[in-house]
Amino acid sequence: MPVTPNNPPCPAYRASEKGSFAWDTTARRWPVILTSVIDDMCKAYAKETDDTKVKEGKAIVEGVSTLKYEIEHDRQIRPLKEDGQPDVAVWNQQIATYFPNSTWFDGSWLYNECLMYRRLRELYNLSTTWKDYDPFLSQKNATFKGSFGAVFELAQKFSKLLDAQTEEQNQILFHELMQVCLWGNAHDLSLLTNMSQEDIRNLQATGKEKLEEQEKNIVVNDIDKVWNHVKGLKNARVDFVLDNAGFELFVDLVLADWLVQTKKAEKIVFHCKTIPWFVSDVIEDDFSNLLESCFNPEFFASCSPSQDDVAALQALASRWQDYIKNGQWVITSHPFWCSGLAYRHLREEAPELFADLANNSQLVFFKGDLNFRKLTYDCKWPVTTPFNTALGEDLSEHFTSICSLRTNKADVICGLKEGVQEKIEQTATPLEWRCGGKYAVVEYSSGKPE
Incomplete structure (x- = not known):
């Protein structure tokens, strides 16, 4: 039978399975x-x-x-x-x-x-007066404000332009930023009913020791594979298919800033949703809202930041604003990202978007749980199924490189080595490690030959 939205490559997850x-x-x-x-x-x-x-x-x-x-x-x-x-x-x-x-x-x-x-x-x-209203905006703003500790810590670290880095220093910093981007995905407002604010703050920690501890919970970790690709990039185009607004978008921009400063990338394209989606997903307005929040000293005033914190955050936001003005950062959206389809259908349903990503981007980051579900068709793969197999031929063979950064908040999983599932389940239930948001994957597809 052909693969269709109601007939994925493996049995689909359905709410009719009571207790799932x-x-x-x-x-x-x-x-x-x-x-x-x-x-x-x-x-x-x-x-x-x-x-x-x-x-x-x-x-x-x-x-x-x-x-x-x-x-x-x-x-x-x-x-x-x-x-x-x-x-x-x-x-x-x-x-x-x-x-x-x-x-x-x-x-x-x-x-x-x-x-x-x-x-x-x-x-x-269908209304005449509420067409542009985002019913999730107040939640997005509140949770970004609640991330103030990690926001100011990163602003202090990255507000100044980077000095010339050795390749070894670049690798260390890239590894850190990839983890920060990964765990920033924990702030998913459509799933906050499963996690406490304290859990999220712990996952947002940016210190070296905390990141090393959390790395143990990355059940598929291809960061080194991604680095082996990134270190060879020069003035490339890199794309981010975004997930959550607020703190996750903030850390995505920190990584994008690093890619530009190190001249790994000359152009970054950020793909947003066209409508308010899954509560906290990024729409284009969320970009301007985030920058306005960073420039507005009143936004974080209740968090009592220091003058140095405020100055560092504004300096960072100013540089990002310049990237947008000079075209190094491009903010765009496409209706396909707000369809009900898995990404195996990208080529047939949005051929111009598929061709642009396949032909012009040297690396596409897919952020978050929903993007992972759509990349892998959200079905019951055996856990050791290779990532490329789950992606399907169009994505795995035509895109130059794909990297999925995702904290696990749904059942679908692939790419595990033999024995990993059994080891994890000695200390965590399937629901905890697959759906609880405290475990994660960084999965990479090297794609077509360059």
């Missing part, structure tokens, strides 16, 4: 997320005096409540309404072709989770 992480997500976590959207909207329209905006705000709240009810009662998924967006026909064709009788629990977990966020955006698109 997919079931827990659908039955418990999605309703919590939708309830937070309802709360946010109630607060937002309560501040308004415009009658139309109040009326439409209430209609959105009613629509979110209906969506929540449909999920909780395992109703059949329905086509999208015509909300003025060009992707409606694509979604509806996919639903009719692959999920004609599927419910919120028995459809593919990956596809249904994406559909939930697209259904949420439908409610805003």
Whole structure:
């Protein structure tokens, strides 16, 4: 049978498996997320005096409540309404072709989770006054503010231009930055119901000893393979398919800054989502919001930063702003990143995006859990399946290099060496190491010959 969204290469994860992480997500976590959207909207329209905006705000709240009810009662998924967006026909064709009788629990977990966020955006698109509203913005800002310790520590370390580094010094710094970027992925607002703020602060630690300790929990660690590729780059183009806004975006920018300063990269392309997505995923507005927060001394004022902290953060943000102005950093988005499809379908569904990445980028970083799920089709691979096999031929053979940095927050896993799973499960349950966010992978595909 051909590989399709409802027939992955291995059995799909489905919420119909009671007690599974997919079931827990659908039955418990999605309703919590939708309830937070309802709360946010109630607060937002309560501040308004415009009658139309109040009326439409209430209609959105009613629509979110209906969506929540449909999920909780395992109703059949329905086509999208015509909300003025060009992707409606694509979604509806996919639903009719692959999920004609599927419910919120028995459809593919990956596809249904994406559909939930697209259904949420439908409610805003159908309004006239809330089209550009991000119901997750206040949460993004609050969690970035909560990361102030690691933010100022990194700003102090990287605000000044780097001196000339030896290759050995570059390797050490790259290794550190890769780990900081990896563990920055822990701040995923769609999964914070599984982790405490203290857990996240521990994972965000940037000190050498803490990173060495955490490295033991990287169950597939290809950082050295990535370095062997990066050390040979000169004025290359590097792409980041982004995940979370706030602290994770901040550390992604620190790594991108290092790539530019060391002349490994001449151009960095950052790929954002087109709509608010999975609570904390980066949309283009989050870039400007992050820079504004770094320049605004009031944003972190409640955290009592020193003058040196503030100056270092502003110096760092100023350099990043210059990169954007002079075109070294490019911020873009594409509807494919907000589809329900795994990335095996990139070539057929978004051929121009596929060709651009395959032909022009010397390294593509895919950040976070959702990107890993989409890279590997979110299905039940044997854990020792090679990463390239899970990627499929299009990505593994046509892209120059792919690196996935992901803290484990969903079941899918591949690339483990024989015996690793058994060793891990001597001290951690499958749910803990696959889904708890305290274990991670850095997986690399060398791709086509250069």
